[in-house]
Amino acid sequence: MPWSPTIQFPHPFIKVDYNRAPTDKINILSYGLVEVLTWSGMRNIVNEFRKEPLGLPPLHIRQAVRIMIDEHVPHTYCWSPSFVPKPADWPAHIDVSGFFFLNLATDYKPPKDILQFLKSGDPPIYIGFGSITGHDSDRILEVVLEALKTTGYRALLSGFETDSDELSDNILKINNCPHDWLFQHVVAVCHHGGAGTTAAGLRAGKPTIIVPFFGDQFFWGSMVSKSGAGPASLPGKTVTAKQLAAAFEFVHDPKVQAAALKISTNFQNENGCEVAVQSFHAHLPLHKMRSDLEPTFAACFRLIKYDLQISRPVAQVLVAAEIIEESELSSHSTYGWSTLMHDGTFQVFTRNFKRAVTKITNSVHRIKRSRSAHSSERKSSDDTQNNSKNETINVGHSFKNELALYGKIEKPTKEEQI
Incomplete structure (x- = not known):
């Protein structure tokens, strides 16, 4: 469901009254209202988690309700752009990919009673609300019947x-029963309006009646009605048999059926999974994530002296070879979140940083002692061993789980050095 502010439609959790203010203002303000209400209920849980495990400062309500907007956090909404186009006021870091579908009917074998029923007359209407009806299920059943x-x-x-x-x-x-199989054999679908069921029905090209109960179900009901593929949604708490009967007649209208088929055709030309993966990778700051000296590794440390970002394995090799000192390593961040600013002061993760530095320092000392021992052994070894082309030194094992690199590093021979 949409969670990014727009003037195109209100937040799905808000029922709006457009008689009180202009549409665009009500729509945009509805998102802020939901954020405030959500933060009121989640504030203590979130801030405790930030404080203890992460060592982060708590978020103020002004930061929390706008964090996704102010930080330009990339979003990929997984619905069809032909069904609900991306709002014009959404920035470039927000994408709409298309629905995700699982083809569950590949090996499905339908029961005999369903096959016999489908063959015995006109295509039926699928009617299902799952467990959404709750305590009102008896009344809903009476209305349907x-x-x-x-x-x-x-x-x-x-x-x-x-x-x-x-x-x-x-x-x-x-x-x-798998919807991707069943919906091929019905004339229309009537359900609660979950995003997945709505997408499955429209993918099959079936007119859709939505009886929403809560949440984003009202949003999808509105979108179906707007597309012409179904009537206005019928809220589950107030729906009557007369209203539902009229909706059954509505979805048999050839114009409504044509609208549903048009949506289905659009869906067939979309690949939501592929576009979503492309969107995910497109928004990654890869130039900040890769090691400058070995791009196949992720950068974890920064060498300020050389203006380089390097990986753990590369850092381990450089420290072990005494090319750099451990004090020259600083933590590398792929993105600077402004929410780390609190009262104008950057909050360094002191506790976690000290732990990391201590581990690195202790590990480097172990490597130095190990190198010293290896050096003594090499002095007493045979000259032919010193000149061996396959001479290697073990590195990385003292940095296990820290600057980890497992295996051996080839040491150049005297001939290769020349």
């Missing part, structure tokens, strides 16, 4: 607690 009785349409009921023997011949109760 009355609407079907009024219209005479056939239906597949999913998720309702009812005895199959009590249902009329034009209704079949079913258990869990």
Whole structure:
């Protein structure tokens, strides 16, 4: 669901009254309201986590509610851009990729009762709300059955607690069934409006009736209605049999069916997973993440003297070879978050930093002692061994879990040095 402020539509968690203010103002303000309410409930949990494990300063409400905006945190929204286009006021670091789909029907073998029901008459309407109906499930079932009785349409009921023997011949109760298979065989779908179910129904080109109960379900109901692929959503708390019967008639309109098929065609031309992966990589600061001396490794340290960012293995080799001192290593950050600024002062992670420096210092001392021992052994060794082309030195094991590099580093022979 959208969580980035826009004037195009309100936050999905907010029910707005456009009679009180201009649409664009209400829409944009709705996101700030949700952030404030969310932070009020999560503040203590988040700040305790920042303080203890991470060693970070607590966030003030002014920082918390705007952190995603002020830090320009990349977002990839996984819905179809042809169904809900990216708002024009969203910046470049926010993308819309397309829906993600799992093809679960590849090896699916439908039960005989479903196959027989589908062959025995016109394509039915799929009706299922999962466990969303809650304590109101009995009333919702009565509404559904009355609407079907009024219209005479056939239906597949999913998720309702009812005895199959009590249902009329034009209704079949079913258990869990892959939507990507089932929705190919129905005339329309009626559900609570979850993002996944909505996408599956439209992908199959089926007109959609949404009976929302909470959250972003109202948002998807609004988008379906706006696209012409379904009627206005019917809130679950107030829906009546008369309203639902009218919706059943609505989705049989050829214009509505054509609108749903058009959306399906657009979906077929999109690859949400591929675009999302591309979006993820496009927003990575790779130039700050790679080691300058060995780009296949991630940069973890900075050598200010040489203006280089280097990886743990490279740092280990340089320290072990006494090319640099451990004091020349500083922590490398791929991104500077301004929320680390508190009262105008940069909060250094003192505790964690001291621990890291202590570990590195102790490890370097162990390597120096190890090198000294190796040096004494080499002085008493045979000259032919000293001139061996395959001479190697072990490095990295003292830096296990710190500046880790496992294996051996080739040491150049005298001939190679010449």
